[in-house]
Amino acid sequence: MSIFYLIYIEFMIRLNAPHWLIFALWHLILFIFIAILLVITVIILVLFERKYLAFYTRRKGPNRVGIYGCLQTVADAIKLLFKENIEPKNIDKMIYYTAPLLVFSPIMTVWFLIPFTSGLIPFDSSCSLLLFMALLSISILAILFAGFSSGNKYSLIGGLRACAQAISSEIPIFLCLISIAILSGSLNLDIIVKTQKDSIFDWYIFPNILGFIIFFISALIVMNRTPFDLPEAESELTAGYHSEYSGMKFAMFFLGEYALTFIICAFTATLFLGGYNSPMGFYFSDLLNLPIIFQEFLKNIEQFIWLMIKTGFLILIIMWIRATYPRLTTERTLNLSWYILTPLAIFNIFIMSLYKLLRSIL
Amino acid sequence: MHIILSTIDNIYNWAKSNSLWPLTFATSCCGIEMMSATASNFDIARFGSEVFRASPRQADLLIIAGTITYKMAPILLQLYEQMAEPKYVIAMGACSCSGGMFKNDSYSVVYGADKIIPVDIYLPMCPPKPEALIDAIKKLQNKIKQESLIKREAFISSHKTNLHLKDDLDILTLKEDVQIFKMGL
Numbered sequence A: 001m002s003i004f005y006l007i008y009i010e011f012m013i014r015l016n017a018p019h020w021l022i023f024a025l026w027h028l029i030l031f032i033f034i035a036i037l038l039v040i041t042v043i044i045l046v047l048f049e050r051k052y053l054a055f056y057t058r059r060k061g062p063n064r065v066g067i068y069g070c071l072q073t074v075a076d077a078i079k080l081l082f083k084e085n086i087e088p089k090n091i092d093k094m095i096y097y098t099a100p101l102l103v104f105s106p107i108m109t110v111w112f113l114i115p116f117t118s119g120l121i122p123f124d125s126s127c128s129l130l131l132f133m134a135l136l137s138i139s140i141l142a143i144l145f146a147g148f149s150s151g152n153k154y155s156l157i158g159g160l161r162a163c164a165q166a167i168s169s170e171i172p173i174f175l176c177l178i179s180i181a182i183l184s185g186s187l188n189l190d191i192i193v194k195t196q197k198d199s200i201f202d203w204y205i206f207p208n209i210l211g212f213i214i215f216f217i218s219a220l221i222v223m224n225r226t227p228f229d230l231p232e233a234e235s236e237l238t239a240g241y242h243s244e245y246s247g248m249k250f251a252m253f254f255l256g257e258y259a260l261t262f263i264i265c266a267f268t269a270t271l272f273l274g275g276y277n278s279p280m281g282f283y284f285s286d287l288l289n290l291p292i293i294f295q296e297f298l299k300n301i302e303q304f305i306w307l308m309i310k311t312g313f314l315i316l317i318i319m320w321i322r323a324t325y326p327r328l329t330t331e332r333t334l335n336l337s338w339y340i341l342t343p344l345a346i347f348n349i350f351i352m353s354l355y356k357l358l359r360s361i362l
Numbered sequence B: 001m002h003i004i005l006s007t008i009d010n011i012y013n014w015a016k017s018n019s020l021w022p023l024t025f026a027t028s029c030c031g032i033e034m035m036s037a038t039a040s041n042f043d044i045a046r047f048g049s050e051v052f053r054a055s056p057r058q059a060d061l062l063i064i065a066g067t068i069t070y071k072m073a074p075i076l077l078q079l080y081e082q083m084a085e086p087k088y089v090i091a092m093g094a095c096s097c098s099g100g101m102f103k104n105d106s107y108s109v110v111y112g113a114d115k116i117i118p119v120d121i122y123l124p125m126c127p128p129k130p131e132a133l134i135d136a137i138k139k140l141q142n143k144i145k146q147e148s149l150i151k152r153e154a155f156i157s158s159h160k161t162n163l164h165l166k167d168d169l170d171i172l173t174l175k176e177d178v179q180i181f182k183m184g185l
């Protein structure tokens, strides 16, 4: 098991804690870690996006609250927390209130699958890739729920669009995951990361560049990011599926969207860019002569930083796309994923199988 | 008790005043100035207000940018009532302050948006410059910072409209109890 877990067990046994408590507390600690990480990333991400878009349109961006506007999103969050909770007249109450929770909880669960460092894999499962896809679909269902229950035609259209997009783009995503599974021979994310650890040329982006591009575009469609943000197209649909939600319930959708953006980027980094591995093949902390436990600890921190750098790079690309491209229409989005991405992804599986075969022969 | 309340007041007012998300609502020429206030020369993003929400449920600030006609009045009222509670209104431009240049002889213009909904900040001029809009937002922020949770009841009652729409479906028909629509006719 991981070094953190061993230290934790050691510590708890010295305290004479009962076994069930040790077990339960470890999961609680992981949960708190993920929750804090999630909130902090979302707050930073929203602020960063606003600043970055401002940079692209030659503006200053938020700069009055805190130093360089660093507390802007904190102020937004507090305001949203206190906002009035509006209940429209013709909603389907049960579904209306479950939708914001349902959109958020699967995304939060997906966070547990990511191997953040070699020692910190919150939920190590032998079928992480399958779980990833399954959980992603649940949050799409929640968006459909939100659109359906609001009793508003714009919301309904937004929800349906989100659903149509997600169905059409989950197939290319799944096919790309299959190509990764063929290359690594496993569905376990930890093994996938460990098979690309030696150097930058071991990353799966190099044989599988086509898969990377298809995965990235399809992920943009699933995330409802520009240029595929049709479900919340402001010029046509008011605010799309969440137009009847106010205050905290709206904040849940907002939070879910950014958490999804981050997590898909982290997934892409894990699958194609070597995850927490350093691109040089060695870690800076290996060069130091420290006691093994400190060294391991530093190594874990360094791995976490590498993962964050790769994820941040992908997020930067997504924001760059947002600042550059206008929105596509629905049928062009669907045509793109059904007629171009899906056949290409199938073709890609074929190429990857051939590549794997040749590598095993030669 | 007072100390706790005033601390909460401070934090809450700080948050409210620094994230005023405006509603995308512009009825005529003043709207152009509002748009240019978001663009790079003026940039209301600096004060945290560049997040224009299209849905009134998520907006805090209604900038009435332009002339309000009798046909637009019910829609304005509906939008105002759809907004969630801490909500503020800036009447931008002479038209929405008092009727402006339509004041004397127009049969179709409401002489001042405050006849329909309560207004927090009046911003005259025809059209106001983007700097003036930013100044109005700053003034509104200062006003929000004076608020207190103790005086909340008074605040809410001062932000209620006297007019009411009976049903969302027939917003465009003239109603008996909505006196305002008859004024100019």
Ligand code: SF4
Pocket: B028, B029, B030, B031, B065, B066, B067, B092, B093, B094, B095, B096, B100, B101, B125, B126, B127, B128
């Ligand atoms: S105040 Fe002037 S610029 Fe503004 S809406 Fe009226 S006429 Fe147009």
